[in-house]
Amino acid sequence: MPSKSTSSSAKAEETGTRILEAALALFREVGFDAASMRDIAVKAQVATGAAYYYYPSKEAMVLDFYERSCVDMEPKLAEALEGAKGLEARLRAVLQVKLAHFGPNRSVLRALLRNGADPKYALSPFSTETKAIRDIDLDWYQKILLDCGIRIPKDLEAELPGVLWFFQMGVIFFWVIDDSAGQKRTAQLLELAVKSVVTLIKAAGLPLMRPLRKTALELIEVVKGE
Amino acid sequence: MPSKSTSSSAKAEETGTRILEAALALFREVGFDAASMRDIAVKAQVATGAAYYYYPSKEAMVLDFYERSCVDMEPKLAEALEGAKGLEARLRAVLQVKLAHFGPNRSVLRALLRNGADPKYALSPFSTETKAIRDIDLDWYQKILLDCGIRIPKDLEAELPGVLWFFQMGVIFFWVIDDSAGQKRTAQLLELAVKSVVTLIKAAGLPLMRPLRKTALELIEVVKGE
DNA sequence: TGGCATACTTGAACGCGTTCAAGCAAAGTA
DNA sequence: TACTTTGCTTGAACGCGTTCAAGTATGCCA
DSSP states (O other), X not given: OOTTTTHHHHHHHHHHHHHHXXXXXXXXHHOTTTSOHHHHHHHHTSOGGGHHHHXXXXXXXXXXXXXXXXXXXXXXXXXXXHTOOSHHHHHHHHHHHHHXXXXXGHHHHHHHTTTTTOTTSSSSTTSXXXXXXXXXXXXXXXXXXXXXXXXXXXXXXXXXXXXXXXXXXXXXXXXXXXXSGGGHHHHHHHHHHHHHHHHHHHHHTSGGGHHHHHHXXXXXXXXXXX | OOTTTTHHHHHHHHHHHHHHHHHHHHXXXXXXXXXXXXXXXHHHTSOGGGHHHHOSSHHHHHHHHHHHHHHHHHHHHHHHHHTOOSHHHHHHHHHHHHHHHHGGGHHHHHHHTTTTTOTTSSSSTTSGGGHHHHHHHHHHHHHHHTTOSSOOOHHHHTTHHHHHHHXXXXXXXXXXXXXXXXXXXXXXXXXHHHHHHHHHHXXXXXXXXXXXXXXXXXXXHHHHOO
């Protein structure tokens, strides 16, 4: 229990974080593919196979980064939502926090989105491995929608957090492949897309929109599956 | 010039198609990843490195398949459009033809969509390598929209083929990862999504929609880039 | 016919992600 | 003290996609 008795496992943990940091540093520098496990091992000053004692695969390192990011972002998100009233401002704030947080590790996130939306790959925001993160995000969007100042049709209410999460993923997806200077295009897209989404949600309540909304709800049911 | 004189290059072409067929057969049987170049070579009865005389990479075989499919589908598309009047019927027809044509090679297409929409990977419907195919598809959608019976707002007209192509890619993307029996979920999605899209296009002409449409057009401009 | 260029084919070799039998060191037990 | 257990580390080896120097066969011209 004192520091002495945990010296072994403490050293191990130190080795683990050293490996993760070496990996992330190399991912940032040369990209996920170009960073070899051998390079990572050299940088972390361990043997070639050492990383596999801590991570089942190279991709698992990205997953770990994704999970840590989710936790680290929570206070930033809470703070950003303090100062943002109204759905449009809140959506913008959340997305800006996320992009800013992921910012330096854009190439790491690119690896996460490599397999698109295929839940069969662990390294996908739709996989079972990332379900916990997805659920946390959904809670955020539920919170954002509460008292946002917009009348939400009753039948849409339950689905809207999922829709906004999907929208968020679309923005992030655009961002990771956006090679414009400082991801300027993503900034423009964010502005216009958030505005469009909020306008659409407002419009969804119109009586005229009822048939389209019903069809859209069926569509959502199919996409959710099972 | 007679069959004798071309015996060498003819044999080579035969070898090339044998390699492609072996590859596609293995892709279908065990999937793109599990099918190794060594297995393909054995099946095609050539040496390990032989495929690289015909294809620069394993992925290039998928690209070749994609290009051939595009050509092979043309008569089927023309025929399907003969019997389909109205935008909704036409859209449904085109997508059904495509899915039916790709049908047996769903796992091959999965490899094509592996890298999502990243134009940096050759194996992506958004890459420069697949631009020719994209342009052919865009021509089809332009044709579909001509005299489709729906009044299209002038400012949207030029962008709509691209939007529909994007929509098509979404459907195909859903299809390749849809593991429901016979891809039943995709059939349901297709029905509802086509209906929604057509309704949206109709609605886009309404005076009420002008601001949203203008924002959407700006959005399209940003996504198209440069 | 012989010689040469061109077209095609070969399989060993490279670096990759990953696996694993073996080794090592520190903590627990007697 | 010696023995065992546990936690951690090692590097050789595997199969993968890919490369390429070397080989073989074919068509063409003297």
